[in-house]
Amino acid sequence: GAGVSQSPSNKVTEKGKDVELRCDPISGHTALYWYRQSLGQGLEFLIYFQGNSAPDKSGLPSDRFSAERTGGSVSTLTIQRTQQEDSAVYLCASSAGRYDEQFFGPGTRLTVL
Amino acid sequence: DAKTTQPNSMESNEEEPVHLPCNHSTISGTDYIHWYRQLPSQGPEYVIHGLTSNVNNRMASLAIAEDRKSSTLILHRATLRDAAVYYCILRDPFGNEKLTFGTGTRLTIIP
Numbered sequence: 001g002a003g004v005s006q007s008p009s010n011k012v013t014e015k016g017k018d019v020e021l022r023c024d025p026i027s028g029h030t031a032l033y034w035y036r037q038s039l040g041q042g043l044e045f046l047i048y049f050q051g052n053s054a055p056d057k058s059g060l061p062s063d064r065f066s067a068e069r070t071g072g073s074v075s076t077l078t079i080q081r082t083q084q085e086d087s088a089v090y091l092c093a094s095s096a097g098r099y100d101e102q103f104f105g106p107g108t109r110l111t112v113l
Numbered sequence: 114d115a116k117t118t119q120p121n122s123m124e125s126n127e128e129e130p131v132h133l134p135c136n137h138s139t140i141s142g143t144d145y146i147h148w149y150r151q152l153p154s155q156g157p158e159y160v161i162h163g164l165t166s167n168v169n170n171r172m173a174s175l176a177i178a179e180d181r182k183s184s185t186l187i188l189h190r191a192t193l194r195d196a197a198v199y200y201c202i203l204r205d206p207f208g209n210e211k212l213t214f215g216t217g218t219r220l221t222i223i224p
Contacts, residue, residue: 031210033212035212042214042216043157043212043214045211045212048210048211050210056211059211091156093156093212098210099204099206099210101159101162102149102157102159104157104158106155107155
């Protein structure tokens with residue numbers, strides 16, 4: 001079946017612009033995660049959605065970052081007033097349940113000029 | 114979350130077995146040991162997980178020390194496609210759902 005998909009695969013933007021990154025999880029998966037991976041760095045947790053529960057936003061680095069998940073499916077990560085340090089690969093993952101295996105998408109490479 | 118320690122890098126010859134070590138001396142009684150790997154330019158993928166007993170699946174085997182303070186991921190016959198960064202992660206099924214990735218081990222396969 002289809003895996004996790006993300007769009008766009010690449011995004012180049014100018015400093016100060018807003019960007020939206022999209023994640024389509026595996027159908028039926030109740031849990032959805034966003035991570036980011038800066039060049040040469042490990043993966044950093046950003047936010048987690050589980051069903052209709054309030055999201056765990058503990059990993060968001062600043063209030064410029066927000067995410068929503070509509071209808072328990074598609075999720076959008078929004079970065080406002082982008083900065084150069086926001087440049088990274090943003091990865092989305094989904095899992096069937098809270099502690100199940102996470103399936104990752106291919107990521108969106110964000111470059112802020 | 115309890116911390117894991119892995120070598121930064123390892124090399125192995127193609128078609129040879131590979132043993133990737135992980136130390137987790139502060140592991141709690143409820144922590145599961147998970148392994149993920151990240152191939153170049155891809156998102157991570159799940160490899161295997163276990164609690165106390167050794168585990169086998171189509172991708173690899175996981176050998177867990179009796180005191181659970183260390184574990185070893187075993188690739189029985191490495192191929193060039195196994196070149197990746199391998200992450201050993203502890204997950205508490207009663208704790209936070211996120212994955213906490215360390216720096217992992219970069220595995221290079223020599224043809």
